[in-house]
Amino acid sequence: EAQVTQNPRYLITVTGKKLTVTCSQNMNHEYMSWYRQDPGLGLRQIYYSMNVEVTDKGDVPEGYKVSRKEKRNFPLILESPSPNQTSLYFCASSLSSRSNEQFFGPGTRLTVL
């Protein structure tokens, strides 16, 4: 089944403890992206990647890192999480940025205490 998977789905952590949220797609998509969803703000783009080893900042990149060493994986790294990073995170992928239809993962709910 074609899909975008994220792990973990739920995570409660403490301030300053490094964490990684994994994202993987099995559709051979070139483009991948991370968003955070907060009530009343919709989804805001954190980082995106147009292909392997090519990443760029979205609208809210502060406090996050990403890497794209393989086509299928696009992990989101929080080196020192803070409570304002408590949010619902979505990974998405598309065949290429020009194809424009993004397929979304199920989401990761992160709570930073």
Next chain:
Amino acid sequence: AQSVTQLDSQVPVFEEAPVELRCNYSSSVSVYLFWYVQYPNQGLQLLLKYLSGSTLVKGINGFEAEFNKSQTSFHLRKPSVHISDTAEYFCAVTEDGNKLVFGAGTILRVKS
């Protein structure tokens, strides 16, 4: 810079009634426009998209939207809603296909 405004945070409507969810965008260049739906505790699913051509776009589940360049709008419509349409709907815009900007969302509540 591009931005999206969804004019209603919540829209209550009775089953089988028509509905319109409003979306306005701002951009200085040509854009691509999308509507996504999010059912409770799920990810987002594409309803429809406008890339070019006909300004009336039909999507899944009986939804359609009309691109109006002069009014910079992309309103979503359905002539008769069902209980199962209860969800949050997001309008989104991109100028280059890389940076996708979402509106704040509209919660559609369908009542029986």
